Amino acid sequence: MATLRQLEYLVAIVDAGSFTRAAERLNVTQPGLSHQFQALEREVGGPLLERLPRGVRLTSAGRSMLPHARAALAEAGRATLSARRAAGVSTGELHLATLYSVSAGVLPAVLGRWRKRHPGVRVRLFEYRSSDELAQGMVAGVADLAVGPLPDRWEGTARHLGTEEFVVVTAADDPLAGQGTAARVRLADLADRAWVHFTPDSGLARFLDDACARAGFRPRAAVRTEQAAAAVGYAAAGLGPTLVPASSVPRHFPEAVLRPDPPVTRVLTGYTRTSPDSVAASFLDLLEEHAALMPRHVARRLGLRPRTS
Missing domain, CATH: 1.10.10.10 (Winged helix-like DNA-binding domain superfamily/Winged helix DNA-binding domain)
Incomplete structure (x- = not known):
């Protein structure tokens, strides 16, 4: 053997x-x-x-x-950490896999809280461009826990974390920006625009294409980027509208932020290959409690009730 x-x-x-x-x-x-x-x-x-x-x-x-x-080596490492945790050892690593867009938007505040509660537990982050790559990484045993859309026919443990809304971002001088607070926009009304799109290997590219397909058109790309944060910047500079997770919009963002009508959403879950150990379960609890899938500053701009937790 x-x-x-x-x-x-x-x-x-x-x-x-x-x-x-x-x-x-x-x-x-x-x-x-x-x-x-x-x-x-x-x-x-x-x-x-x-x-x-x-x-x-x-x-x-x-x-x-x-x-x-690779999976066997990762599992052996987790077995050692699990034994140390069970023995009351407060050091070690939490291996966390997620998407770039979730890593930049949802996770920073939660990881900050986690660090204060568990200063002796390091976090090793594995970031992926698409949900498919994330699932493949989890199958290979890369991480203890994944945060993202649940893969089809996933056989491991999964916990629903909430529904994340996407928003349309444009420049401040865009005609859409004059519609006021709680402005909505039909994606079909943007069919003739050139979009700030995403590189083909980014999961956000397929997400944007699917949303526009449901609205009856295929978006033209003015520029492509891999990151949601970069797309927000390019849209703010006037290169075209973009569609990003609401959590990607920075605080005090001066440009136009609009809510698609009908809403465009994705469900986020925390999932593992096996039952999560106490550390992974504790992180899931914290994530479920404090993750801002719709940040307060974005919710207020859209005329929505901000999350109170």
Whole structure:
């Protein structure tokens, strides 16, 4: 049976691109690393890597084994942390995976509160461009907990955190900006506009395309960016409207913020591969209590009742 050390060597060789660099990173001798890796190949019954003049390349068996090796190493790390937590140790790490747009909008205030309550527990953040990539990371065992839309047919534990509204942002001198407080806008009325869009590999690109498709058109792109915060800035500069999570709009933002009619939303959840341990469950409790899916300053501008928690 493969050992964790052998799986660690496989991952290190792939990530480093060579046996030599992997040995240096792991602070082991190259002959010792090679010996353990050859034992792993004998265990699985065939080569996992093809040795090239400049680097290595995974074989089909190696490509099949690599994600399981990463998951096993991550799970072993979490097992150690879980045991320390159960023993009352107040140090360690919470591995948290999320989307870029959630990381920039929803999480900062919650992580600030978490830090004050648990100063000895570090947070390691894994950020992804799309919901699909986030789910794939969780399947691979990257993190203890994910915050984002729940993947289809997810078999692990999930907790509903709330429904996040999206808003349309435009420049202050846009004709839409003169409609006053609580202004609404039909996306169909923006069909002839060039939009501040998102790069194709960003999950927000598909979200914007789907919202516009429901309104009966396909948005033209004036510029594309990967980040919601950058899209807000470009829209404020007059490059075109954009559609972003309300939590992405900064406080004291001087430009136009409008509510799509009908509303455009996404449901956020906290989900895990298995039952969350006490630390992950505690973070979920805090997130559910304090996450500002619709920040007060945005809610007031839209004429909505701000969240009171």
